[in-house]
Amino acid sequence: MALQSAFLLFCALALATEETLASVFSSRLIHRFSDEGRASIKTTTSSDSLPEKRSLEYYQLLARSDSRRQRMNLGAKFQSLVPSEGSKTISSGNDYGWLHYTWIDIGTPSVSFLVALDSGSDLLWIPCNCVQCAPLTSTYYSSLATKDMNEYSPSSSSTSKVFLCSHKLCDSAPDCVSPREQCPYTVNYVSGNTSSSGLLVEDILHLTYNPKNRLMDVPSSVKARIVIGCGKKQSGDYLTGVAPDGLMGLGLGEISVPSFLSKAGLMRNSFSLCFDEEDSGRIYFGDMGPSMQQSTQFLPLNNKYVVGVEACCIGNSCLKQTNFRALIDSGQSFTYLPEEIYRKVAVEIDRHVNAAITSVEGVEWEYCYETSVEPKVPAIKLKFSHNNTFVIHKPLIVLQQSQGLVIFCLPISSSGQEEGSIGQNYMRGYRMVFDRENMKLGWSASKCEEDKIVPPQASPGSTSSPNPLPTEEQQSRSHAVSPAIADF
Structure with missing residues (x-):
């Protein structure tokens, strides 16, 4: 009897295990032109104006949709992105640390910043609600800037969002009193006593596809959501002329601008810097380089x-x-x-x-x-x-x-x-x-001329999440799955 009970218990456990291992999550697919799909889609036009299923107009509409999707995909795979003010970089030699700078636009309405380009660090920070920052008037930097530099104010940007300690990209989370606090940051650089510190925020970086190879039906302007260091306090070289208006980290870290752009599917996961002999140059996001490099x-x-x-x-x-x-x-x-x-x-x-x-x-x-x-x-x-x-x-x-x-x-x-x-x-x-x-x-070898950038060859589609800044809800482990309307 004991042996029979043990055998039955074993069978029950085996069936339970098999049922657990075999469980799947399913979601019903609804074609957008099906009767249910027509009722679900909220459009400005009546569903009666949609073409009859399997008619000539029906297939023509699907073909146009495919063509549009392919061109949009090519926008990320074949093109390079540049800052909205252009790809050009500038340098003024010893006066500003021999570094190269480029103008970028951030926020809504957009505000311009002249940031140093740094492949050795990750964070993009700009002067913000300053407690200790470098002077920002152009008279201090006549050989570098033709217009006054700016100070960022998160409260003045309608697209700015507080970046909380609870976010997975907040490295300072262990030092936060509460996960609902705004995430602080401090970045120390190689130069002696040179640092930037403040709070992290989310906002929009304005970009444009390189006009030399932009494809038709791909928007010329791009608004990419990124994380920015609201640099309240700078020290060392950052107070004496080096990166007075901020610094763009281009490193491998998840918080860098290239990481956000590639995870959002806006570009190939690559960028290029080109510095010529005349203190000028170019920066391109998504550039994979020529085949002969x-x-x-x-x-x-x-x-x-x-x-x-x-x-x-x-x-x-x-x-x-x-x-x-x-x-x-x-x-x-x-x-x-x-x-x-x-x-x-x-x-x-x-x-x-x-x-x-x-x-x-x-x-x-x-x-x-x-x-x-x-x-x-x-x-x-x-x-x-x-x-x-x-x-x-x-x-x-x-x-x-x-x-x-x-x-x-x-x-x-x-x-x-x-x-x-x-x-x-x-x-x-x-x-x-x-x-x-x-x-x-x-x-x-390059003279850093803008028209020499050649679109890279396509690669297999990225498996990265299309949203580089997942919300707390997106990071949850919920198994609830809604019906999906297939776009094909």
């Missing part, structure tokens, strides 16, 4: 754009034991190498310069030369896997001129650690493609 994989390290350099070469001579990891950082003005590699590279460059080293007050570089003739220095070549090479054709920069003499410097320093970093000074003359979709860095 060279490339190397990003290393899975600290969620940063880090690449593995296999060797450093001066001209055609490769230096021994010069492999290292390098952060590709447009927010860093200059280039830094691990100490031992820095010494090898600097000594080899110095060997080719027919001039004595001179010290320059206020300059951190060790290898500077005062001469009447530009030194003939071979290119620095960074070698990567698969025989890909990044060539720095002009390693020296002109620092100053007086009485017929020119001071040239090697703008490289020791990083003081095992990793190095490639700053934007050595990105000049290249279209740098940050391909986050395939986790690789691409580069190709």
Whole structure:
């Protein structure tokens, strides 16, 4: 009897387990032109005006719908996005940290901000309800800005929303007293005592599809919902002319602008920066780069754009034991190498310069030369896997001129650690493609002309959520499923 009871209990448990494993969630599909679909769709026209099922007009309407959907999909897959004020970036050299800046528009009504471009960090922050910010009048920045910079006020934007501590993207949640508080932020940067802090908000970033390759039936303007740092307090370099009107982080973090744009299905998960020799350049969101570009994989390290350099070469001579990891950082003005590699590279460059080293007050570089003739220095070549090479054709920069003499410097320093970093000074003359979709860095020689951007090839559809900022309701685990009206 006990054995029979045990057997029956086993069978019951097995059936219960099988029933649990076999359970599915279903939803009834309703075609939009079915009788039920016609009754469900709320339109400004009567359902009687819809074509009769399986008539010529019926199939023509479906075909037009398919065509429209395909063109809209191509808008994200084939095109590049640029800020609503254009793709151009600007720089004014040493006056503003040697960084590149671009104008962006935020909020409703839109307000313009001149933000520094930084691939080494994630957050987009702008001066906001300032307690401690840099001056914003154009007279302070005459060589950079042609109009006054702005201070953001969330209360003045009808599309602004409070960003709560309960949101999954709030890194400061453990420090919040209540999940209903507004999420605070603090970002510390590499430069000494340089930081930005304040509160996070949601608002609209205004963009436009690159007019050089915008497809028909795809809207020219785009309003993308993103997270913004309301920067109430800045410190260090941010008070003395570097990024006075904010900074756009372009990193791999979920809170960066490229992450929001790609998750919203507005672009391919990639962007490019191009800096020319005339202190100008371009930024393109969704740019995958030309097919002939060279490339190397990003290393899975600290969620940063880090690449593995296999060797450093001066001209055609490769230096021994010069492999290292390098952060590709447009927010860093200059280039830094691990100490031992820095010494090898600097000594080899110095060997080719027919001039004595001179010290320059206020300059951190060790290898500077005062001469009447530009030194003939071979290119620095960074070698990567698969025989890909990044060539720095002009390693020296002109620092100053007086009485017929020119001071040239090697703008490289020791990083003081095992990793190095490639700053934007050595990105000049290249279209740098940050391909986050395939986790690789691409580069190709470029004059950064707007009409040279070529639409990328299509890829399989993204599986990312179309809404980059899920509400608390969207994040719930509810199993309730409503009937769906299929758009086909």
